[in-house]
Amino acid sequence: MGTSRAGTPMWLLSIGHGTRHVLVVAGPHANEPVGGATVLRLADRLLADPRLTEDADVTWNLLLCLDPDGARRNEGWLAGPYTLGHYFRNFFRPGFLEQPEWLPDGAEAAALPETRALLRLQDELRPFLQCSLHGVDVGGGFVELTRELPGLDRRLAHTATRLGIPRELGAYDTLYWPALGPAVYRVPPPRRGDLAAAITEAAVESTWFHPYRHGTVTAIVEAPMWGVAAVQDGTPPADRDAALRSVSRTLRRDTELLDGVLARIRPQLYAAPDAARLLAPVDDYLLVRPGLADAWDPDAGAGSARPLPPLSSAHLAALRIAGRRLVLRTAGMLHQLLRSTGHDPAAALPDLDRLIDIWCADYHDVLGARWIAVARQAEYQTRVVLSAFELARRHARVTARSGEPDWGTASAVPMHGE
Structure with a gap:
């Protein structure tokens, strides 16, 4: 269906011959490989059960990997061992502007060939359901929806309980978004914002919303790699402000430590192979960290940040995880860059090894992060996709053949409460 920036083929597997379409996108983020396992597992289910294809008059379109070039850069950790230290030392995720789901300048100005290929596919298929398969490195599972699917929260809870997957009841990604039920969130319409807001709040146009005009409901299905039980604690915190002060102070302190290391090594990093591409996400993280620390600090002043919503213990756990994630990703990519130069005069x-070990120990020993077997990650994501399909199919109002010129632009899923 297209080729990547490096010329890698992008493969689409279609199953069924129905007149209505489902689109499932794996690998939108380079460091989140679970979607690749999920689409293969999903393909087995679809081939074995005609109720999901012929009987439903549905064709499933499985995009095997949206960012194959980025995925290849994560091969250093994919074969294991599955430890936090090994993962972060070999982690790669491109800078925000090189992530193919985002449309910072709108669809017409989409620059990446991967993005353009996905946009063409969306406009050709006009799916009634699109599922974007994401992974959470540390935390829990949750779903983000562009349209409401009543009942998905209950199905998600059942699946998560059966498979031992923690549900993220206060996800950092959705901090300011409305909840449609436990661990299910409504993606707000895209809005214009600066780069920091785009990175931290998804305040930007995206391929999630591009097919909205066709009546598509998009479900972003997040599956955790390392689960943390605390993210499903919906009780009120004992001392919200004290916890927020701790999180913001920790982020500032860790940022200062990394800034000191980066100041010592940045000049020599430009000698690393493909340095610009690896430094772009580092600079993204440097950009957003001060603003996040201020936003989370209850003493920063009312005018310094967007007011925080009511917070549960799950929210506070998610913020702590997010702060650690930012510095660990930065440290890990700096570690890779420095290794690739072949020398370390500073x-x-x-120092980077020590910081990575300390921060990973906080995840593992204090927060209790535990690896979830890939088979369980993929099974969880598969079941959530099938639940979203059943609900979207139930509510869809099909007026014409999907993909044909006379396909209606009315909502395929009722917009409850809108």
Whole structure:
């Protein structure tokens, strides 16, 4: 269906011959490989059960990987061992402007060939359901929807309980978004914002919303790699402000430590192979960290940040995880860059190793992060996709053949409460 920036083929597997379409997108983020396992598992289910295809008059279109070039850069950790330290030392995720789901300048100005290929596919298929398969490195599972699917929260809870997957009841990604039920959130319409807001709040146009005009409901299905039980604690916190002060202070302190290391090594990093591409996400993280620390600090002043919504213990756990994630990703990519130069005149690698080990220990020993087997991650995501399909099919109002010129632009899923 297209080729990547490096010329890698982008493969689409279609199953069924129905007149209505479902689109499932795996690998939208380079460091989130679970979607690749999920689409293969999903394909087995579809081939074995005609109720999901012929009987439903549905064709399933499985995009095997949206960012194959980025995925290849994560091969250093994919074969294991599945430890936090190994993962972050070999982690890669491109800078925000090189992530193919985002449309910072709108669909017409989409620059990446992967993005353009996906947009063409969406406009050709006009699916009644699109599922974007994401992974959470540390935390819990949750779903983000562009349209409401009543009942999905209950199905999600059942699946998560059966498979031992924690549900993220206060996801950092959805901090300011309305909840449609436990661990199910409504993606707000795209709005214009600066780059920091785009990165931290998805305040930007995206391929999630591009097919909205066709009546598509998009479900972003997040599956955790390392689960943390605390993210499903919906009780009120004992001392909200104290917890927020701790999170914001920790983020500022860790940022200062990394800034000191980066100041010592940045000049030599430009000698690393493909340095610009690896430094772009580092600079993204540097951009957003001060604003997040201020936003989470109850003493920062009312005019310094957007007011925080009511917070549960789950929210506070998610913020703590998010702060650690930002510095660990930065440290991990700096570690890779420095290793690739072949020399370390500033003796920074031992410092980066020490920081990575300390921060990973906080995840593992204090927050209790535990690896979830890939088979369970993929099974969880598969079941959530099938639940979304059943609900979307039930509510869809099909007026014409999907993909044909006379396909209606009315909502395929009722917009409850709108």
